Amino acid sequence: QITLKESGPTLVKPTQTLTLTCAFSGFSLTTSGVGVGWIRQPPGKALEWLALIYWDDDKRYRPSLESRLAITKDTSKNQVVLTMTNLDPVDTATYYCAHRLLGADKPMVWGQGTLVTVSS
Amino acid sequence: DIQMTQSPSTLYASVGDRVTITCRASRSVSPWLAWYQQEPGKAPKLLIYKTSSLESGVSSRFSGRASGTEFTLTISSLQPDDFATYYCQQYTSYPWTFGQGTKVEFK
Numbered sequence: 022q023i024t025l026k027e028s029g030p031t032l033v034k035p036t037q038t039l040t041l042t043c044a045f046s047g048f049s050l051t052t053s054g055v056g057v058g059w060i061r062q063p064p065g066k067a068l069e070w071l072a073l074i075y076w077d078d079d080k081r082y083r084p085s086l087e088s089r090l091a092i093t094k095d096t097s098k099n100q101v102v103l104t105m106t107n108l109d110p111v112d113t114a115t116y117y118c119a120h121r122l123l124g125a126d127k128p129m130v131w132g133q134g135t136l137v138t139v140s141s
Numbered sequence: 142d143i144q145m146t147q148s149p150s151t152l153y154a155s156v157g158d159r160v161t162i163t164c165r166a167s168r169s170v171s172p173w174l175a176w177y178q179q180e181p182g183k184a185p186k187l188l189i190y191k192t193s194s195l196e197s198g199v200s201s202r203f204s205g206r207a208s209g210t211e212f213t214l215t216i217s218s219l220q221p222d223d224f225a226t227y228y229c230q231q232y233t234s235y236p237w238t239f240g241q242g243t244k245v246e247f248k
Contacts, residue, residue, distance in 0.1 A: 068185065068228055070237040081235045084142070117184060126191045128175045128232040131184045 023047035025057070025118050025132035032138050033108050039137060043101040043118030050076050050096050056121040057101040058129065059092065061114040069114075073121060074101060108139045143167050143231050147240025153248040158219045162243045164229035166210040173233035176205055176214045179226045179242075188227075189214060219245070 029041035041059070048055055058073030058081075072092040073081045082090050091104040101118060115136045119129035144167035154160050164174070172192040177185035187196045189205035192212065202217040216223055224247060229240040 067241045068230070068239040070235075070239070073235070083236045126194060127187065127196075128173075128190060128230060128237070134184050 023120050023130045025120060025130070027116055027118050027132050027135040029116070029135055029137065031136060032140065034141050035109055035139055037108050039103075039105045039108055039112070039139075041103045041105075041116055041118075041135065041137070043103070043132060045099050045101070045118075045120065045132075048120060050074075050094050050099070050101070052076055054123040054125075056123060057094070058119050058121055059103045060117045060119060060131075061112075062117070062134075063111070063114040066114075071116075072103060075123065110139045113137065113139045142236055143170060143234060143238050145229055145231055145238050145240040147229055147243055149243060150241060151244045151246060153246050154219050155248045156219055156221060158248075160216045160219055160245065162214045162227055162229075164212045164214075164240045166212070166231055169210060170231040170233040171207055171210075173231060174205070174207065174212045175230045175232065176203075177228045177230065178223075179228065185228060 025045045033039050056073050056075040059071040062068050071083050072090050074092045074094050089106045094101050115134040117134040118132045121129045146165045148163050174192045176189040178188050179185045188199050188203050192207045193205045204215050224245050226242050226244045228242050
């Protein structure tokens, strides 16, 4: 069974850097075709796809945020880390990580999400 | 980026109603279109993937179809658990994009 769980700070100050960790089980990021991505959702607003990293270290980013994002993987710990720099209150959102299998008919399997508030 | 235009933003309906939500893509995404249901405070739940495939465990009152770049999610007979927000998502090319959501509310 695939499970993912996000963790990180719940409150971050503007201009600071956010580091979120996705801990997963039920699959390995060393397996061909496997990827883990991030999606966020500001309170009361729509979902926004952010980034994804594949087993071969191929990385994809949302173009409008690419300069502020970095996604990395630690296969020994079964974790994926998303870093976002220069936070602003508009980055307040629930951040979800998700499993993706390249070429699969289904888009992804989601984690439960973690709420991050950006405020001074 | 592929834009996903979802309508309506709010839909007022009653239990037993047949409801349809529409999502239009700015260019071809077929067949890589999914529909999600989201309840407050919860992660989105996959209902339909690859335009019309029903996710395991999801009621058959949910169905999806496409006509060109226009996609529809239909709930054949609205049930109390169906009052929620629905999103479409294209996963044909990066960045993956979502519709703005449709909130289904009691009439």
